Amino acid sequence: MADLIVKAAVKEALQDKNVASDFYDALDEEVKELLEDAARRAEQNDRKTVQPRDL
Secondary structure (H helix, E strand, C coil): CCCCCCHHHHHHHCCCCCCCHHHHHHHHHHHHHHHHHHHHHHHHCCCCCCCHHHC
């Protein structure tokens, strides 16, 4: 699967903090799991559209 996060955006959001190179992979994995959970909730509610409430 392609990267789900944009490294430059993460770095900007964290402003003056240093970011370890392996942080991006860990964050990408967390986002992937969050999306899978949201998709599962939508499916359980007989929807093809993932909505904010699925988070």
